[in-house]
Amino acid sequence: MTSVHDADVIAGAAEARTATFPSRPYPDASSYFDDYHTILDQAALTIDRAAVGRAAHLLLDAHARGSCIFACGNGGSAAIANHLQCDHVKGVSADTDLSPRVVSLATNVELITAIANDISYDEVFAYQIRNQARPGDVLLAISSSGRSPNIIRALRTARDCGVSTIALTGFGGGDARRIADVRIHVDASNYGIVEDLHQAIMHALAQYIRQSRMTAAAIASRAF
Numbered sequence: 597m598t599s600v601h602d603a604d605v606i607a608g609a610a611e612a613r614t615a616t617f618p619s620r621p622y623p624d625a626s627s628y629f630d631d632y633h634t635i636l637d638q639a640a641l642t643i644d645r646a647a648v649g650r651a652a653h654l655l656l657d658a659h660a661r662g663s664c665i666f667a668c669g670n671g672g673s674a675a676i677a678n679h680l681q682c683d684h685v686k687g688v689s690a691d692t693d694l695s696p697r698v699v700s701l702a703t704n705v706e707l708i709t710a711i712a713n714d715i716s717y718d719e720v721f722a723y724q725i726r727n728q729a730r731p732g733d734v735l736l737a738i739s740s741s742g743r744s745p746n747i748i749r750a751l752r753t754a755r756d757c758g759v760s761t762i763a764l765t766g767f768g769g770g771d772a773r774r775i776a777d778v779r780i781h782v783d784a785s786n787y788g789i790v791e792d793l794h795q796a797i798m799h800a801l802a803q804y805i806r807q808s809r810m811t812a813a814a815i816a817s818r819a820f
Contacts, residue, residue, distance in 0.1 A: 731758030742770025766790030
């Protein structure tokens with residue numbers, strides 16, 4: 597006879613193989629976390645490692661040339677864009693010969709609200725790119741759905757300005773996945789899962805770039 601606990605385990609394992617999470621009520625937070633962790637691990641395996649490598653090359657090359665890296669996103673993705681600026685300007689520069697120039701287009705509330713109020717929220721990132729970006733710069737756009745109009749407009753504007761583009765997406769990927777030069781896609785349909793992995797990708801890229809310009813002794817003795 598199958599116990600209630602065994603039934604929960606079986607149901608959780610079956611759900612972990614589906615794209616939709618959650619699809620049923622959970623009796624406690626621990627079982628929810630167990631399945632969340634399982635889905636997170638499975639979604640991580642869907643990320644194209646070669647795309648991660650291409651993104652790292654673009655970012656490192658931009659740093660080495662003294663070009664600027666711009667980042668943007670909405671909501672939780674805006675937090676990742678802001679965090680990216682911190683991890684590159686402060687983190688990547690530590691113990692390396694790099695002096696990163698990184699700007700989060702999501703951080704200036706005065707400018708964002710002025711553009712949104714006077715023009716359109718769809719323009720909040722594209723307007724900044726047109727005024728600040730130069731050919732050879734890089735834009736990293738973060739969008740769980742890949743469908744946010746201001747993200748799509750930012751990617752298209754960057755392309756028109758000679759700026760290389762990287763998109764971090766989830767769900768179906770939307771137009772962002774199609775437009776960007778480098779697409780790092782998380783095949784998952786849960787915002788928390790997608791954002792967690794976008795944050796992990798961001799950290800991995802920054803740490804990889806940092807260690808690539810450090811000596812073996814420095815890597816072994818420093819905290820990352």
